Amino acid sequence: MRVTMIGAGYVGLVSGACFADFGHQVTCIDKDTAKIASLNRGEIPIFEPGLAELVESNVRQARLEFAAEASQIGEADAVFIAVGTPSRRGDGHADLSFVYQSVRDIAPLLGSAAVVITKSTVPVGTGDEIENILRDNRPNTDIQVVSNPEFLREGAAIQDFKHPDRIVVGSDDDRARKVLADLYRPLYLNTSPIIYVDRRTAELIKYASNAFLATKITFINEIADLCEQVGADVQEVARGMGLDNRIGGKFLHAGPGFGGSCFPKDTSALIKTAHDHGVPLRLVETVSAVNEQRKRAMARKVVQALGGSVRGKTVAVLGLSNRILTTPAIRRQFR
Numbered sequence: 001m002r003v004t005m006i007g008a009g010y011v012g013l014v015s016g017a018c019f020a021d022f023g024h025q026v027t028c029i030d031k032d033t034a035k036i037a038s039l040n041r042g043e044i045p046i047f048e049p050g051l052a053e054l055v056e057s058n059v060r061q062a063r064l065e066f067a068a069e070a071s072q073i074g075e076a077d078a079v080f081i082a083v084g085t086p087s088r089r090g091d092g093h094a095d096l097s098f099v100y101q102s103v104r105d106i107a108p109l110l111g112s113a114a115v116v117i118t119k120s121t122v123p124v125g126t127g128d129e130i131e132n133i134l135r136d137n138r139p140n141t142d143i144q145v146v147s148n149p150e151f152l153r154e155g156a157a158i159q160d161f162k163h164p165d166r167i168v169v170g171s172d173d174d175r176a177r178k179v180l181a182d183l184y185r186p187l188y189l190n191t192s193p194i195i196y197v198d199r200r201t202a203e204l205i206k207y208a209s210n211a212f213l214a215t216k217i218t219f220i221n222e223i224a225d226l227c228e229q230v231g232a233d234v235q236e237v238a239r240g241m242g243l244d245n246r247i248g249g250k251f252l253h254a255g256p257g258f259g260g261s262c263f264p265k266d267t268s269a270l271i272k273t274a275h276d277h278g279v280p281l282r283l284v285e286t287v288s289a290v291n292e293q294r295k296r297a298m299a300r301k302v303v304q305a306l307g308g309s310v311r312g313k314t315v316a317v318l319g320l321s322n323r324i325l326t327t328p329a330i331r332r333q334f335r
């Protein structure tokens with residue numbers, strides 16, 4: 001199949017390379033011309049195990065290419081939107097300006113039976129808005145809009161993409177479902193289940209999943225505080241809990257609070273969506289507030305451990321994300 005990926009960031013690049021590896025013909029488009037130029041020189045802008053080899057081999061076999069302009073998009077059977085959805089400044093809502101701009105960019109160029117698929121994490125109802133933009137620009141076409149949220153983890157992205165726990169496809173349209181089934185065929189032949197739901201349900205599955213994992217982390221963090229006071233070992237508590245199959249051991253590691261590129265912005269966007277619909281999610285609101293307090297409490301612990309002041313002290317930070325360390329300026333500072 002002919003696939004276009006709009007956005008060659010973490011998700012776009014990994015998904016594009018993996019779809020090419022399944023045998024599809026993939027073009028990754030990014031408006032960041034410097035990123036496209038470096039990809040075309042064979043440089044990978046992020047550190048992700050196995051990605052450089054996967055990109056190199058699929059480029060060599062002419063199944064994967066990179067471009068700054070979506071000129072050949074008219075021939076694509078499937079067009080994925082994989083642009084960023086950061087937190088909007090001020091109110092914590094998801095900033096959808098990159099998503100809507102990319103849809104306006106591609107609308108005049110799409111084939112009349114293209115399937116447009118959001119891989120970006122977008123609030124429930126975004127697919128309807130994308131459909132409106134496409135209808136306004138392209139009346140009398142059969143372009144379908146599908147939600148196909150991505151669950152990969154940075155650092156294990158290829159493994160997660162190629163062996164997902166599930167593939168979620170949000171669409172009521174038979175033709176669109178068939179296109180997604182064909183795209184992912186190598187995976188469900190290997191027993192990864194595909195679940196077909198309506199578009200709004202798919203959009204919400206992604207946020208509900210991330211909010212649940214953030215809740216699990218926050219839960220064990222609060223238990224860790226209690227362990228410290230009562231002389232119990234939180235690692236053993238987590239192990240004892242996690243061996244119960246109903247609970248599971250993953251995301252039960254106490255630490256300095258959750259961060260990264262997704263959980264903070266996604267919990268915040270979910271809280272806002274729920275408020276807008278008059279259904280406040282008090283549990284998720286508390287998780288977010290507890291996590292904020294925890295980061296501050298961690299900083300106070302560091303200050304305390306250094307005798308009450310960090311002025312003039314050298315502090316080593318372990319566990320910086322690979323995304324941060326691939327930014328050259330930051331790499332220099334942390335050398």
Ligand SMILES: NC(=O)c1ccc[n+]([C@@H]2O[C@H](COP(=O)([O-])OP(=O)(O)OC[C@H]3O[C@@H](n4cnc5c(N)ncnc54)[C@H](O)[C@@H]3O)[C@@H](O)[C@H]2O)c1
Nearest residue numbers: 007009010011030031032083084085098102120121150154
């Ligand atoms: N990073 C993850 O682990 C992860 C996992 C699952 C889901 N997601 C979601 O996937 C989406 C993308 O995340 P990411 O981490 O890949 O972001 P990213 O910032 O790494 O990449 C986004 C890319 O989109 C490009 N872009 C923006 N507007 C564009 C346009 N109009 N045309 C072409 N390119 C454009 C940017 O230049 C950038 O390269 C987000 O919604 C995120 O929440 C991310």
